[in-house]
Structures are given as C-alpha cells and as structure tokens.
Amino acid sequence: MKDIGNLNEILFITGNKHKYSEVLPIARSLGFKTVMKPGYKLEIQSDSLEDISITAAIEAYKYLKKPLMIEDAGLFIDALNGFPGPYSSYVYKTIGCDGILKLMMNRTERYATFRSVVTIIYPPFIIVERGECRGSIAYEKRGDKGFGFDPIFIPLGEERTFAEMSVNKKNVFSHRAKAVRKALYKLRKLLEALSDINLNAP
Numbered sequence: 748m749k750d751i752g753n754l755n756e757i758l759f760i761t762g763n764k765h766k767y768s769e770v771l772p773i774a775r776s777l778g779f780k781t782v783m784k785p786g787y788k789l790e791i792q793s794d795s796l797e798d799i800s801i802t803a804a805i806e807a808y809k810y811l812k813k814p815l816m817i818e819d820a821g822l823f824i825d826a827l828n829g830f831p832g833p834y835s836s837y838v839y840k841t842i843g844c845d846g847i848l849k850l851m852m853n854r855t856e857r858y859a860t861f862r863s864v865v866t867i868i869y870p871p872f873i874i875v876e877r878g879e880c881r882g883s884i885a886y887e888k889r890g891d892k893g894f895g896f897d898p899i900f901i902p903l904g905e906e907r908t909f910a911e912m913s914v915n916k917k918n919v920f921s922h923r924a925k926a927v928r929k930a931l932y933k934l935r936k937l938l939e940a941l942s943d944i945n946l947n948a949p
C-alpha cells in the first residue's frame with residue numbers, strides 16, 4: 748500500500764459499539780485509523796437508506812468539519828414486503844426480535860436481506876457505497892453476540908445466526924462489511940492519487 752501519511756484518519760459517526768467493532772478491522776486492513784464518534788447521527792424519516800445515510804453525513808460534517816463516515820442499515824423481509832426496512836431501528840426498539848418472530852409465525856417463506864449504505868465525506872470527495880447480505884429469518888433467537896436482529900438472521904450458506912458468529916466471521920458475509928470495504932477502498936485509491944499529484948506538483 749502507498750503511504751498516505753496522516754490523511755488516513757477518519758471519524759466513524761455512531762453510538763453503536765458493535766458497528767464500530769465490525770468496521771475497525773476492515774478500516775485497519777486498508778490502512779485507516781478510525782475513531783468512534785457518538786452523538787452526531789441525525790435520523791431523518793425516509794423510506795430510502797441512501798437519503799438517511801447521505802443526509803446524516805452532511806449534517807454531521809456541518810458540525811464536525813472533519814473527514815467522516817456514516818452508515819445506515821435495515822433488514823428487509825420478503826414475506827413482509829420489505830418490512831421493517833428503513834424503519835428497522837424503530838421496529839427493533841418497539842417490537843424487537845420477538846415481535847418479528849411473531850409476525851413470521853407459520854410463514855414458510857423466510858428469505859430476508861440486510862442492506863447497508865455507507866457515506867464518506869472527505870473533501871473534496873463524497874463516496875456512497877452499498878452492501879447487501881441475503882439470508883433467512885430463523886425460527887427462534889440463537890446466540891448472544893452482536894446486536895439488533897443478529898439473533899434471528901442466518902446468512903445464505905450458513906447455519907448459524909449472526910449472533911452465533913465472531914465479528915470476523917460476520918464480516919465475511921455482512922452488508923456493512925461489504926459497503927465499508929468498498930467505500931474505504933475507493934477513498935484509499937483517491938487519497939493515493941491525491942498524494943501523487945501533490946508530490947509531483949511543480
């Protein structure tokens with residue numbers, strides 16, 4: 748990897764320490780130093796994860812004026828026409844995993860998708876990347892790791908739920924890992940190009 752000096756520092760705007768622990772090893776592997784910054788994520792009401800992620804990033808940047816990354820995710824269940832989707836946070840707080848299992852009782856169609864949208868603001872660059880993880884809703888909660896709907900989500904090709912996996916194993920499949928990897932990889936390439944231009948400037 749080319750040296751990008753101290754251009755590698757970036758804030759990760761979240762109050763969720765689980766999300767941070769998932770993002771940290773990915774950022775490190777791409778040469779970035781991430782610092783968790785809670786308390787700056789504005790949650791607008793929208794049915795688009797893109798709108799939520801991009802708006803939250805812009806609002807956080809207005810206050811912090813430092814390179815930052817923000818992520819918004821949701822669980823889209825096929826048999827429930829994509830519910831809870833962009834409302835996952837509210838639905839988790841109100842009915843939780845047990846409520847979803849109840850809604851899914853007697854349903855044999857159990858496919859679902861986790862989606863993530865990552866926005867990075869690192870002037871002059873703005874990067875928006877998406878990641879998806881296809882899987883199914885378990886019949887009962889399993890595992891005590893992770894957060895949110897992890898105990899009821901089984902990624903395709905696995906038998907364990909996310910809550911039964913280590914962070915590294917979850918990162919092999921997860922929507923967030925895919926989106927973060929793509930976004931930080933793109934940023935790294937742009938910063939390398941920027942350093943080259945600056946080094947070769949007359």
Ligand code: IMP
Nearest residue numbers: 818819820821835836839894895896897
């Ligand atoms: P957020 O708005 O990006 O924090 O995500 C909305 C909600 O979706 C969270 O409160 C979680 O309940 C759920 N969620 C998002 N990503 C995950 C995940 O990786 N595992 C489990 N639940 C998740």
